Amino acid sequence: MLIEQIKMESDEKLVKVVRKHWFILAIYIVEDIFLALLPLLAYGALSLVLRDLDTTLIGGITITGTTGTLWFFYLAWLLLIWMHFTNHITDYYLDLWAITDRRIVAIDQRGYFSRFLSSFRLERLQDMNIEVTGLLPTLLNYGSIEAQTAGGSNEEFKAKHMPDPRGLKATIIRMADERQKVTNYRHDQAGL
Amino acid sequence: METPNVFSGINMSASFDTILTIIWLILVIIFMVHSAIVAYHWLTYGSHKSHAFGGTIVHIGVGVVILLAMGAIVIF
Numbered sequence: 128m129l130i131e132q133i134k135m136e137s138d139e140k141l142v143k144v145v146r147k148h149w150f151i152l153a154i155y156i157v158e159d160i161f162l163a164l165l166p167l168l169a170y171g172a173l174s175l176v177l178r179d180l181d182t183t184l185i186g187g188i189t190i191t192g193t194t195g196t197l198w199f200f201y202l203a204w205l206l207l208i209w210m211h212f213t214n215h216i217t218d219y220y221l222d223l224w225a226i227t228d229r230r231i232v233a234i235d236q237r238g239y240f241s242r243f244l245s246s247f248r249l250e251r252l253q254d255m256n257i258e259v260t261g262l263l264p265t266l267l268n269y270g271s272i273e274a275q276t277a278g279g280s281n282e283e284f285k286a287k288h289m290p291d292p293r294g295l296k297a298t299i300i301r302m303a304d305e306r307q308k309v310t311n312y313r314h315d316q317a318g319l
Numbered sequence: 320m321e322t323p324n325v326f327s328g329i330n331m332s333a334s335f336d337t338i339l340t341i342i343w344l345i346l347v348i349i350f351m352v353h354s355a356i357v358a359y360h361w362l363t364y365g366s367h368k369s370h371a372f373g374g375t376i377v378h379i380g381v382g383v384v385i386l387l388a389m390g391a392i393v394i395f
Contacts, residue, residue, distance in 0.1 A: 144366050195392045195395075196335075196339070196392075198388075198392055199339055199343075199389055199392045199393065202385050202388055202389045202392070203342065203346060203389065205385055206346055206350060206382060206385045206386065206389075209378075209381055209382060209385065210349075210350065210353050210382075213353070213357055213378050216374070217357060217360055217361065220361070220365065220366075220370075220374075221360060221361075221364050221365070223366070225366075234364075236360075236364070239356050239360060240356075242364070
Protein backbone atom coordinates (compact mmCIF):
# COMPACT_ATOMS: atom_id res chain seq x y z
CA MET A 128 0.00 0.00 0.00
CA LEU A 129 0.93 3.69 -0.01
CA ILE A 130 2.86 3.57 3.28
CA GLU A 131 5.17 0.83 1.98
CA GLN A 132 5.54 2.58 -1.37
CA ILE A 133 6.83 5.84 0.04
CA LYS A 134 9.26 4.01 2.38
CA MET A 135 8.53 5.99 5.53
CA GLU A 136 11.20 6.20 8.18
CA SER A 137 10.64 4.32 11.45
CA ASP A 138 9.35 7.28 13.50
CA GLU A 139 7.91 9.27 10.59
CA LYS A 140 4.20 10.06 10.79
CA LEU A 141 1.79 10.42 7.89
CA VAL A 142 -0.10 13.65 8.60
CA LYS A 143 -2.30 14.13 5.60
CA VAL A 144 -3.08 12.64 2.20
CA VAL A 145 -4.40 15.21 -0.27
CA ARG A 146 -6.09 14.34 -3.53
CA LYS A 147 -7.58 16.59 -6.20
CA HIS A 148 -10.78 18.49 -5.39
CA TRP A 149 -14.04 16.50 -5.45
CA PHE A 150 -15.29 18.67 -8.33
CA ILE A 151 -12.73 17.03 -10.63
CA LEU A 152 -14.18 13.63 -9.71
CA ALA A 153 -17.69 15.01 -10.30
CA ILE A 154 -16.67 16.12 -13.80
CA TYR A 155 -15.40 12.60 -14.56
CA ILE A 156 -18.70 11.11 -13.29
CA VAL A 157 -20.91 13.50 -15.31
CA GLU A 158 -18.79 12.91 -18.43
CA ASP A 159 -19.13 9.13 -18.16
CA ILE A 160 -22.89 9.27 -17.39
CA PHE A 161 -23.34 11.41 -20.51
CA LEU A 162 -21.30 8.93 -22.58
CA ALA A 163 -23.33 6.02 -21.16
CA LEU A 164 -26.62 7.70 -22.13
CA LEU A 165 -25.39 8.91 -25.52
CA PRO A 166 -26.52 5.81 -27.52
CA LEU A 167 -29.99 6.00 -25.93
CA LEU A 168 -30.26 9.69 -26.84
CA ALA A 169 -29.02 8.98 -30.36
CA TYR A 170 -31.44 6.07 -30.73
CA GLY A 171 -34.34 8.18 -29.49
CA ALA A 172 -33.48 11.07 -31.80
CA LEU A 173 -33.00 8.77 -34.79
CA SER A 174 -36.29 6.99 -34.09
CA LEU A 175 -38.14 10.32 -34.05
CA VAL A 176 -36.49 11.51 -37.27
CA LEU A 177 -37.17 8.26 -39.13
CA ARG A 178 -40.78 8.11 -37.88
CA ASP A 179 -41.37 11.65 -39.04
CA LEU A 180 -39.93 10.82 -42.45
CA ASP A 181 -42.09 7.70 -42.71
CA THR A 182 -39.02 5.44 -42.17
CA THR A 183 -37.84 5.99 -45.73
CA LEU A 184 -34.77 8.08 -45.06
CA ILE A 185 -31.79 7.22 -47.26
CA GLY A 186 -33.25 4.52 -49.38
CA GLY A 187 -35.57 3.08 -46.78
CA ILE A 188 -33.06 2.51 -43.97
CA THR A 189 -34.80 1.66 -40.73
CA ILE A 190 -33.52 1.04 -37.24
CA THR A 191 -35.85 -1.77 -36.41
CA GLY A 192 -33.18 -4.30 -35.46
CA THR A 193 -34.02 -7.01 -32.97
CA THR A 194 -34.26 -5.61 -29.47
CA GLY A 195 -31.87 -8.20 -28.07
CA THR A 196 -29.12 -7.31 -30.53
CA LEU A 197 -29.47 -3.60 -29.79
CA TRP A 198 -29.29 -4.31 -26.06
CA PHE A 199 -26.20 -6.47 -26.63
CA PHE A 200 -24.35 -3.61 -28.30
CA TYR A 201 -25.59 -1.09 -25.76
CA LEU A 202 -24.32 -3.29 -22.92
CA ALA A 203 -20.97 -3.64 -24.72
CA TRP A 204 -20.82 0.17 -24.87
CA LEU A 205 -21.70 0.36 -21.16
CA LEU A 206 -18.87 -2.06 -20.34
CA LEU A 207 -16.36 0.10 -22.23
CA ILE A 208 -17.65 3.22 -20.46
CA TRP A 209 -17.39 1.43 -17.12
CA MET A 210 -13.72 0.63 -17.83
CA HIS A 211 -13.18 4.25 -18.91
CA PHE A 212 -14.74 5.41 -15.63
CA THR A 213 -12.45 3.09 -13.69
CA ASN A 214 -9.46 4.65 -15.45
CA HIS A 215 -10.68 8.08 -14.28
CA ILE A 216 -11.10 6.82 -10.71
CA THR A 217 -7.61 5.31 -10.79
CA ASP A 218 -6.17 8.62 -11.93
CA TYR A 219 -8.05 10.48 -9.17
CA TYR A 220 -7.33 7.95 -6.41
CA LEU A 221 -3.63 7.41 -7.05
CA ASP A 222 -2.67 11.01 -7.89
CA LEU A 223 -1.91 12.55 -4.49
CA TRP A 224 0.36 14.45 -2.14
CA ALA A 225 1.28 12.56 1.03
CA ILE A 226 2.38 14.95 3.75
CA THR A 227 4.40 13.48 6.60
CA ASP A 228 6.00 15.30 9.53
CA ARG A 229 9.34 15.22 7.64
CA ARG A 230 8.64 15.49 3.93
CA ILE A 231 6.13 15.81 1.17
CA VAL A 232 5.72 13.00 -1.33
CA ALA A 233 4.13 14.01 -4.63
CA ILE A 234 2.73 11.12 -6.64
CA ASP A 235 1.66 11.71 -10.21
CA GLN A 236 -0.19 8.77 -11.78
CA ARG A 237 -0.27 9.21 -15.56
CA GLY A 238 -2.34 6.23 -16.64
CA TYR A 239 -1.43 2.63 -15.90
CA PHE A 240 2.24 1.67 -15.50
CA SER A 241 3.30 5.31 -15.59
CA ARG A 242 3.88 6.73 -12.15
CA PHE A 243 6.10 9.57 -11.01
CA LEU A 244 7.01 9.80 -7.35
CA SER A 245 9.07 12.71 -6.06
CA SER A 246 9.64 13.98 -2.56
CA PHE A 247 11.36 16.77 -0.69
CA ARG A 248 12.19 17.19 2.96
CA LEU A 249 10.35 19.96 4.77
CA GLU A 250 13.58 21.66 5.87
CA ARG A 251 14.40 22.16 2.17
CA LEU A 252 11.16 24.06 1.53
CA GLN A 253 11.93 27.60 0.41
CA ASP A 254 8.71 29.00 -0.92
CA MET A 255 5.13 28.00 -1.67
CA ASN A 256 2.84 29.57 -4.23
CA ILE A 257 -0.84 28.98 -4.79
CA GLU A 258 -2.92 29.92 -7.79
CA VAL A 259 -6.71 30.08 -7.86
CA THR A 260 -7.97 31.34 -11.20
CA GLY A 261 -11.49 31.19 -12.61
CA LEU A 262 -15.03 31.38 -11.29
CA LEU A 263 -15.51 27.74 -10.27
CA PRO A 264 -12.10 27.34 -8.58
CA THR A 265 -12.79 30.52 -6.59
CA LEU A 266 -16.29 29.45 -5.58
CA LEU A 267 -15.33 25.86 -4.79
CA ASN A 268 -11.95 26.77 -3.31
CA TYR A 269 -9.49 24.73 -5.33
CA GLY A 270 -6.39 25.58 -7.32
CA SER A 271 -2.74 24.89 -8.04
CA ILE A 272 -0.07 24.68 -5.40
CA GLU A 273 3.63 24.91 -6.09
CA ALA A 274 6.53 24.27 -3.73
CA GLN A 275 10.05 25.49 -4.42
CA THR A 276 12.89 23.77 -2.68
CA ALA A 277 16.45 24.70 -1.92
CA GLY A 278 19.25 22.57 -3.22
CA GLY A 279 21.38 21.90 -6.24
CA SER A 280 18.56 20.77 -8.50
CA ASN A 281 16.29 23.69 -7.56
CA GLU A 282 13.31 21.42 -8.03
CA GLU A 283 9.73 22.61 -8.19
CA PHE A 284 6.74 20.56 -7.14
CA LYS A 285 3.40 21.51 -8.60
CA ALA A 286 -0.06 19.99 -8.29
CA LYS A 287 -3.25 21.18 -9.97
CA HIS A 288 -6.84 21.18 -8.68
CA MET A 289 -5.89 20.79 -5.02
CA PRO A 290 -8.64 21.50 -2.48
CA ASP A 291 -8.28 24.45 -0.10
CA PRO A 292 -4.82 25.55 -1.38
CA ARG A 293 -4.53 28.33 1.23
CA GLY A 294 -5.17 25.93 4.10
CA LEU A 295 -2.81 23.37 2.58
CA LYS A 296 -0.09 25.98 2.19
CA ALA A 297 -0.55 27.10 5.81
CA THR A 298 -0.36 23.49 7.05
CA ILE A 299 2.81 22.75 5.08
CA ILE A 300 4.53 25.98 6.15
CA ARG A 301 3.63 25.37 9.79
CA MET A 302 5.05 21.85 9.60
CA ALA A 303 8.17 23.08 7.82
CA ASP A 304 8.70 25.62 10.64
CA GLU A 305 8.28 22.89 13.27
CA ARG A 306 10.70 20.66 11.37
CA GLN A 307 13.19 23.52 11.16
CA LYS A 308 12.98 24.01 14.94
CA VAL A 309 13.61 20.31 15.55
CA THR A 310 16.56 20.29 13.12
CA ASN A 311 18.07 23.45 14.66
CA TYR A 312 17.66 22.01 18.17
CA ARG A 313 19.47 18.82 17.14
CA HIS A 314 22.27 20.86 15.56
CA ASP A 315 22.59 22.91 18.77
CA GLN A 316 22.68 19.74 20.86
CA ALA A 317 25.35 18.27 18.62
CA GLY A 318 27.38 21.48 18.91
CA LEU A 319 27.42 21.39 22.74
CA MET B 320 -5.25 -26.03 -66.10
CA GLU B 321 -7.46 -24.72 -63.31
CA THR B 322 -5.72 -23.57 -60.12
CA PRO B 323 -7.15 -25.41 -57.14
CA ASN B 324 -8.71 -23.20 -54.49
CA VAL B 325 -6.87 -23.96 -51.26
CA PHE B 326 -9.84 -22.69 -49.29
CA SER B 327 -12.33 -24.86 -51.11
CA GLY B 328 -14.23 -27.01 -48.69
CA ILE B 329 -13.78 -24.62 -45.76
CA ASN B 330 -17.00 -22.91 -44.77
CA MET B 331 -16.01 -19.30 -44.07
CA SER B 332 -19.49 -18.10 -43.29
CA ALA B 333 -20.47 -17.35 -39.69
CA SER B 334 -23.89 -16.83 -38.29
CA PHE B 335 -24.78 -13.57 -36.58
CA ASP B 336 -24.98 -15.39 -33.23
CA THR B 337 -21.41 -16.64 -33.72
CA ILE B 338 -20.21 -13.09 -34.37
CA LEU B 339 -21.96 -11.89 -31.19
CA THR B 340 -20.36 -14.74 -29.24
CA ILE B 341 -16.90 -13.83 -30.57
CA ILE B 342 -17.46 -10.15 -29.64
CA TRP B 343 -18.57 -11.26 -26.17
CA LEU B 344 -15.50 -13.45 -25.69
CA ILE B 345 -13.18 -10.61 -26.80
CA LEU B 346 -14.88 -8.27 -24.29
CA VAL B 347 -14.52 -10.89 -21.53
CA ILE B 348 -10.77 -11.11 -22.22
CA ILE B 349 -10.38 -7.31 -22.36
CA PHE B 350 -12.32 -6.91 -19.11
CA MET B 351 -10.29 -9.63 -17.34
CA VAL B 352 -6.98 -8.02 -18.35
CA HIS B 353 -8.25 -4.54 -17.43
CA SER B 354 -9.53 -5.77 -14.06
CA ALA B 355 -6.20 -7.42 -13.27
CA ILE B 356 -4.36 -4.16 -14.06
CA VAL B 357 -6.82 -2.06 -12.02
CA ALA B 358 -6.69 -4.45 -9.06
CA TYR B 359 -2.89 -4.46 -9.14
CA HIS B 360 -2.67 -0.66 -9.13
CA TRP B 361 -5.33 -0.09 -6.48
CA LEU B 362 -4.10 -2.80 -4.12
CA THR B 363 -0.43 -1.90 -4.57
CA TYR B 364 -0.53 1.91 -4.57
CA GLY B 365 -3.83 2.70 -2.79
CA SER B 366 -3.78 4.57 0.49
CA HIS B 367 -6.39 2.42 2.27
CA LYS B 368 -6.62 -1.33 1.85
CA SER B 369 -10.39 -1.36 2.53
CA HIS B 370 -11.09 1.32 -0.10
CA ALA B 371 -8.90 -0.39 -2.67
CA PHE B 372 -10.42 -3.81 -1.97
CA GLY B 373 -13.99 -2.46 -2.02
CA GLY B 374 -13.36 -0.54 -5.24
CA THR B 375 -11.91 -3.62 -6.92
CA ILE B 376 -14.92 -5.73 -5.89
CA VAL B 377 -17.37 -3.10 -7.21
CA HIS B 378 -15.43 -2.75 -10.48
CA ILE B 379 -15.37 -6.50 -11.11
CA GLY B 380 -18.96 -6.97 -9.87
CA VAL B 381 -20.48 -4.38 -12.23
CA GLY B 382 -18.43 -5.69 -15.15
CA VAL B 383 -19.48 -9.29 -14.47
CA VAL B 384 -23.17 -8.30 -14.29
CA ILE B 385 -22.91 -6.51 -17.67
CA LEU B 386 -21.05 -9.44 -19.24
CA LEU B 387 -23.60 -11.95 -17.85
CA ALA B 388 -26.46 -9.88 -19.28
CA MET B 389 -24.70 -9.83 -22.66
CA GLY B 390 -24.11 -13.59 -22.44
CA ALA B 391 -27.78 -14.14 -21.64
CA ILE B 392 -28.79 -12.14 -24.72
CA VAL B 393 -26.49 -14.28 -26.90
CA ILE B 394 -27.80 -17.55 -25.45
CA PHE B 395 -31.50 -16.71 -25.39
